[in-house]
Amino acid sequence: MAISDDCPHYQCWLECERQYQTAVAGMGVIQVTEERVRGYLTSGAIHRILDDRAFEFEGYYLCWIAGRKMSPAMRAFIDWMRNI
Structure with missing residues (x-):
């Protein structure tokens, strides 16, 4: 699977890399x-x-509305977060 320039994950990676390079160049914190x-x-x-x-x-920290039924997707996400 190729990652295109308009992929949100690619854009986030680019932004992070730009921040690192700015710090390495001594032009930012x-x-x-x-x-x-x-x-x-x-x-x-x-x-x-x-x-x-x-x-x-x-x-x-994960927050959700008290008393609201937790979806299977939310339960899977919480379990995943506990293991990272």
Whole structure:
């Protein structure tokens, strides 16, 4: 399956990559999880700043209307999220 330029996932990837390259070029600051830029950090291409304001990722929070029946799709999504 080929990914075209108008694919939303491709566009998101392009936007993220542009942000990383902007930081590598010294023209901006990005806020991302360390995993996403570990290679850049290891190579010294970018550096962490504001470490005193950094926080550990504690996980995702899912919210829905109380009393509303959970759909099978929502149940599958929750189960999937628990395993990532």
